[in-house]
Amino acid sequence: MIIYPTLEILDGKCVSLTRGRLDxxxxxxxxPVETARSFADAGAEWMxxxxxxxxxxxxDNNELVEQIIRAARVPVQLGGGFRTEAQVAGWIDRGAGRIVVGTMAARNPDLLRELxxxxxxxxxxxxxxxxxxxxxxxxxxRSSFAPDTFIAAFDTDPLAGIIVTDVDAHIDQRDASLSVITALAAATRHPVIAHGTVASLDDVARLKYVPNIAGTLIGRALLAHDVDLGEAIALASTPNEPIADFQ
Incomplete structure (x- = not known):
């Protein structure tokens, strides 16, 4: 499982959002740049x-994001309101390893498929x-799409993965959030990246045993020093213990 240390940038500063509240x-x-370097120094494979x-x-924070990409020394997965093909292609040309899109998929699914x-x-x-x-x-x-049918619509497209965030259960209801993410991970062939479920190393340990969870984003817990990135990476990279098959 890949740990994605996460930076959310607002007006040039690192922030965290509570239940998706942008305000x-x-x-x-x-x-932000020094923090990105520290993530790489701790052994991160991705940011x-x-x-x-x-x-x-x-x-936008384009200049700062470019600095982070150059400083990170590891591939950067970038999100932030991408709506057009030119935006996506432009950031790939500028060195982003992956581009994250959400609203585009809901409004223009054919464009997402082309990308x-x-x-x-x-x-x-x-x-x-x-x-x-x-x-x-x-x-x-709020859209009219149910999460499972929305994901299924792109099941045959060559996506790098799917980031699932249960905004309603973000941060303080991680068990409920994990249940939602577990069900969706079981319903798609794409690797799923969990978001909003990690506040401690125990949460990383639990995610490791969820089928088809390929990674998790960790932001607030790293910045608050509730989780040590090196320890999280080490835990995520160790083989899982055998699980008893109960009949």
Missing amino acids: EPVLWHVD HVTDINGLRGDG AKFHPDQIVLAVDIYEGAVVTDGWRE
Whole structure:
């Protein structure tokens, strides 16, 4: 299982969101570029970066994100309000390892399929869930899509993976969130990356045993020093113990 240390960038600063509330960020007084370097030094194979301004549609952090990509020394998975082919292709040209799209998939699924075709294994589908439905536009708009049917619509496309976030259970209801993510992971052939389920090393240990969970994003818990990245990577990379087959 891959640990994706995560930076969420708003107005040039590292933040965390509570239950997807774009207007209530928690500010972290750390340098984003130096933090990215520290993730690589701790042994990260990948990083995840979200441009919150891009999600909100009120600007971007393009220059800073480019600095992070150059400083990280590991592939960066980038999200942040991508709506057009030019945006996606432009960031791949600028060095992003993967591009995360969500709203585009709901509004223009054919475009997502074309992007996956031309950039195989570089496009990640974001499935954000609130009260049982897929939400878009930075978690602000409720769609008519059920998560399972939404994911199934892209099952034959060459996606790099699917990030699943249960916004309704984000942070303080991790058991409920894990249940949602477990069910969706079992229903798709694509590798699933969990988001919003890790607040301790115990949570990493639990995720390892969920079938088809290929990774997890960890942001707030790292910045709050509740989880040590090196320990999380070591735990995630160790082979699972045998599980008894109960009849």
